[in-house]
Amino acid sequence: GEDAEPDFSNASWMSMLFAAGMGIGLVFWGAAEPISHFVKPPEGLAPQSMEAARASMRYAFFHWGLHPWAIYALIGLAMAWFQFNRNGRGLISDLLQPIIGAHHRGWMGTVVNVAAVVATAIGVATTLGFGTIQIAAGLHRVFGIRDSIPVQLTIIAVAFVLYMASTTSGVNRGIKWLSNFNLGLAAVLLALVMVLGPTGFIFDTFTTTIGSYLNSLVTMSLRMSPFSGSTWVADWTIFYWAWWIAWAPFVGSFIARVSRGRSIREFVLGVVIAPSVLGFLWFSVFGGTALWSQIFGHVDLAQALGNGYETVLFTMFDSLPMPMVLSVIALVLLMIFFVTSADSAVLVLATMSTEEAGDPPLARRMVWGVAIALIAGVLLLAGGLTALQGMITIAALPFALLMLLVMWSLYRVLDMEYALQRRRTQRARRMMDAWIEREIAAQEETRDEAARAP
Template identity: 45%
Template sequence: VHGPIGKTIDILAVFATIFGIATSLGLGAMQISGGLNALFGIPNTLLVQIIVIAVATILFLISITTGLEKGIQFLSNTAMILSFLIMFLVLVLGPTSTIFKVFFSTMGSYVSDFVDMSLNLEPFGDSKWIGSWTLFYWAWWIAWAPCVGMFIARISKGRTIKEFVIGVLFVPSLGTFAWLSIFGGSALHMIHNLGQKELATQITSNVDLSVFSFFDYLPASSLLSIVGFTVMIIYYITVADTSTFVLGMLSERGNLNPSNKIKITWGVIQSMVAAVLLMAGGLQVLQTASMAAAFPFAIIMVIMCWSLFKALKEEVKEDFTSIPKEKIS
């Protein structure tokens, strides 16, 4: 862990985190710029997106210097509350019964087709969709793995493995099922059942404005747009906060409370990378960078699974040998 192999893995984790988070910051800047255009008529241009990154960088650097228990915790709690609020509003204002039907039917499809969908690469057909959706998100999430894994481990001290797995795997998955059912189910209901084909056209023509185009077809669209825009900004800042915190930990040999100096340095670097990738070609370049950074770490993750299994076996063996023989008998 402390030799050349460990340092190499740390370096790969740094690169994966930088490009994974830079992809998120770039896409986030595009969405926030789209929100500014929808709400205030500000042009959705590259210059505006760069300005969004610059302003957001200042905000999250202020947040990161206040510490884990203050800035990041406050913003994370606020984002969760607003997320539940906007989900509830869309659930009530949208096609409620259809949303529940979508939730249960798609969950059933997911469980029954999990293996088939996980391994499907369309070898004899047009694999364009697989590449732009499945493989891109596969790579993007793997690029997030070092950041998310280390940060959640950092805030989960004292939890059991069972509590950890439930908290980071099952609960977020159910939340994702609900989120996609509420937003995706409502949009598909409008397009397929209500015949509002123009919504599909608006979304495909400008993905950055998709959520705001969707809100226009619901009651209280202005309120939903404002809350949705606020959630975007807060999530943008919290993503940058957590990633700079983890990059600081990696740079200071696992220090659980990295210095503000190193966190600020990494915060500026990842924002600059996001801005450069946007200027180099926008979404396509962001996707390519994320995939390139994730591939080597995908191999490391497989080895990490084996390492964890080995460590747990050794821990059980140590616990067993520490029990007095009279108690075992």
């Protein structure tokens, strides 16, 4: 509403956005994705060439920049508007009320909500699977614990206990505190790699890639491979779009929940621009350091890539001073990102699967906490990274169609609100003009009476 005040400070707000929206993915792919693109670049580029290095950073910015946050912002803004300005229930079906009317509470709404819940559950479980794989790789690197399925399942079990303890304490305590701590820890790791690594190279990479990214944004957004049969775009860009879309119901709902009291302008700047810039900085530091290590022969990350994406980050630390300290910090960061992503998801899934407004009951949160852990475990047992990527694409398809309807619905409701505000402004202006005319007439009448007085 017009008189609402933000529930959280700007720092807490940004930390929760960042932890829920990117979290594990940035740590997992920060060094691995640029190296992968460098070794196996997009169509038409020679592997491990200077142009491949530039393209690897440009596409990392592209996959983790404005596009995913714009997807989150669309759902988040729609959820916030209908929930707080229209007294909605916090369900995806409420967003379609301007299009389907009262049917949003009937079977159509049920279908929409089920699709959103399925996409969210699979999307979150997939991301937690990525985190589990990298935590296991880090444990092997730091403590010599052999990576295996039992170890990965143990990681999920430990994380389950932690994120259930956090989610039962609510947004204002567990989730906020963990997010604030995690953002601080991420800043420490970022600063250490920046200082211990090739600082000048990192800043040069940041500025150069920003310009290249903005210059090629439209071309990259519309790029396909119809004539070559290359699968690079499908393996990377389309996979990422599917990932972001599958995450959109969860992240959008969570963003709406923590953004109460923000203006639309503040919301868009805070949700789209600020996290994108943070992501650009993260990839410049970790991706830039990884490319520097590979190109100038400090460590063979291309060989590490052959052992799995999850090993690249920890192998990169070997090219820097204090590799063990960096690895331990990264491990803690991964685990807390795991917890913050999961506890936020449990809260959102419990909210999306109930008709009542307000915080969902504890029993429902427990059910979803167990379900997410089980889905992540089953996907890892079924085939690891390949199974995770396949499930993301399947989960995203139905919600991609829903997003088009949400876009139309949000446009309609904001257009009606703008027209209403304009009519109110015009009415207020007419009332003010009439009052001014009356005051002028009264003053003139007073002067005339004074002039006629003897």
